Amino acid sequence: MNIVIEHNPSSIKLAELGVMSWPKWSCQPGKYALVFEERETCYLVKGKVKVYQKGSSEFVEFGAGDFVIIPKGLSCTWDVSLFIDKHYKFDPPTSL
Structure with a gap:
């Protein structure tokens, strides 16, 4: 599925990234x-989720x-078990 998960990143890293x-x-x-x-x-910041790629029973939690990086083009289902509160940003689209 190519989702990258970093558990408990340092506050320094989070601050550097804004x-x-x-x-x-x-x-x-x-x-x-x-x-x-x-x-x-x-x-x-809060919550818990299992992410299932479309057409698959495998998941990542x-x-x-x-700190999570979700790849472009991923079609999936988020099965949220605990209320989600997150900060996010999208990569800017590439120009043609």
């Missing part, structure tokens, strides 16, 4: 079908305190 100034997104527990049009980098 993570706390990124926009926030949150969602209630439930299942959400998502397609990532651009690569997303995010840091989960991450939650509060995790």
Whole structure:
């Protein structure tokens, strides 16, 4: 699935990246079908989720305190078990 997860990154790394100034997104527990049009980098402040790639029963799980990179083009289902609160940013689209 190529999702990269770093558990408990240092506060220095988060500060250097400016993570706390990124926009926030949150969602209630439930299942959400998502397609990532651009690569997303995010840091989960709260929550827990299992991510299933479309058409697969395999999943990756991450939650509060995790720094995550989600690849461009991923079509998946987020099975959110605990309320999600995260900072995120998308890579800028490449120009034609």
